[in-house]
Amino acid sequence: MFFTTLTEDEFAQFTQENFSHYTQSARHYQYRNVHQQDVHLVGVKDDDGKVIAACLLSEARCLRFFKYFYTHRGPVMDYSNLRLVKYFFASLTRYLKKQRCIYVLVDPYLLASLRETDGEIIESYDNQRFIKELAKLGYIHQGYSIGYSQMSQIRWLSVLDLKDKSETQLLNEMDYQTRRNIKKTYEMGVQVRTLSIDETPTFFELFRMAEEKHGFKFRELDYFKQMQKTYGNRAFLKIAYVDLYTYLKALNEKHTELVLELNKLNAKLQESPNSKKTKSKINQLKQQVDSNTRKINETKELMQSEGDVLNLASALYLYNEHEVYYLSSGSNPKYNRFMGAYRLQWEMIKFAKKKNIDRYNFYGITGDFTDDAEDFGVQKFKEGFNAHVEEYIGDFIKPIHPLLYKLYQFTEKSRKH
Known part of the structure; x- marks a missing residue:
């Protein structure tokens, strides 16, 4: 297998055929490539030239003359194939070094667990081998965050x-x-x-x-x-x-139907004054008429105040x-x-x-x-x-140039304080 840049068509076909996040799409690439010119398409092909991993990366200015990169819920790949994982991320480091990259933020679209709505775990996925493999390559897991963040994509969906x-x-x-x-x-x-x-x-x-x-x-x-x-x-x-206007028309039509039905039941009651069933139906219908009349009046008031x-x-x-x-x-x-x-x-x-x-x-x-x-x-x-x-699984950060990354962290802390 070999690491390479991908054409737009190669990337589009692979992401359409393999489960991927919307940010890993040809449309995203096309727009940014034309308007911002800050995107890269990279991947891995097997010995037959078939794409087996793909990733859209974007870059941004960092420390004036350098850049940081972000993988946008990528790469798209079989994360259980640890040989492929090791090869892709080792190759990515080499690629980014040539791009004046200080660090890269990676946030794989990779499940850690399935849960009930109350948080109870239905199924856990053991990602420890993946995390360890990335750690050997210098990709540092940022932990299992809770809450919203302006700095990264949400970890819970x-x-x-x-x-x-x-x-x-x-x-x-x-x-x-x-x-x-x-x-x-x-x-x-x-x-x-x-x-x-x-x-x-x-x-x-x-x-x-x-x-x-x-x-x-x-x-x-x-x-x-x-x-x-x-x-x-x-x-x-x-x-x-x-x-x-349409809603009021429907309410008025319903009012006509309800009144017609009520008149029929009242006529029926006159024929059988002791019918409990008819009396019960009349009471129910009267409640419906009252409710519908209230809605008609509320709607007319809304039309006067809101349009x-x-x-x-x-x-x-x-x-x-x-x-x-x-x-x-x-x-x-x-x-x-x-x-x-x-x-x-x-x-x-x-x-x-x-x-x-x-x-x-x-x-x-x-x-x-x-x-x-x-x-x-x-x-x-x-x-x-x-x-x-x-x-x-959350975020990973890989300092491509460790000394410059430390300088970047220092300047960011100073800027915030």
Whole structure:
């Protein structure tokens, strides 16, 4: 086998055929290569010239004249093949030395454990031989982190397995309340559409509301435009909304039906005044009429104060051959009763099924499974869809030039203080 740079086509074919993260994609490479010119495609081929490992690497300026590199959930390879692992990472070190690299950050898309939503381990994966092999080559494991970090990709993911499951089965396996909330979105006329890139500010307004609610500042508007440009038609913004005019029309039609049914039952009661069954049905119908009338009045008030269309929730989605990813999102808390976020998820789960994609990735959680976790509500929301938890191995750092790396660490500490 031999280490080599890869063509775009070689890289694209390998990452499409082998399980890989969306950042390890030809689309990502194409955009960055044109606009930032900071990407490399490297890999290993066997003696017959067949690609057996591939990795997109990006570079960034470090200590003015030098660089650091990042592997973007790569490389894509069979991590159980320790001979291949040893060869790839030893070769990568040699390659990076020629690139004026001070250090490289590696974060393999490699499972450490599968867990229940409460954190209980379903299955552990023994990665110690892999970690030791990398340690011999100077790649230092950064530990098993919990929580969110601006410096690295999230280590804990919430994932729903779609393989060999029908839409009905997926719904039935959800929590009762989640299933009920999805059903209610249909009754309330919630709809979903794709936003154009020019409508990104509409998404961003809802995203800002989520930031304010959770007390964090994460991304700016341009980031979400760039994600759509980078991944093309594989990345899009979806919005859940209610057209109140249409909803009011449906409520009025329902009111007419309920009143008609009530009149029929009242006529029936006159014929049989002692019928308990009819009386019970009349009472139930009166409750439905009252409830529907209340909704009609609330909807009219909303139309007067908010206009005809309510934007409920919006999210950035991305997909490849292996997964649909639910990334950043936001919602208007004033309209929580319309359950927009639930409808968004269900529409995208159905989208994944239509595309024959077996994994729906709800993406990051903290890995803190206590009731005090900062993302406790988010975890419960994802748990309701019957998602399980995947823990990944985490980061490795390899100082390519140890003395310069120490200098870099010193300057970073000084800058922060």
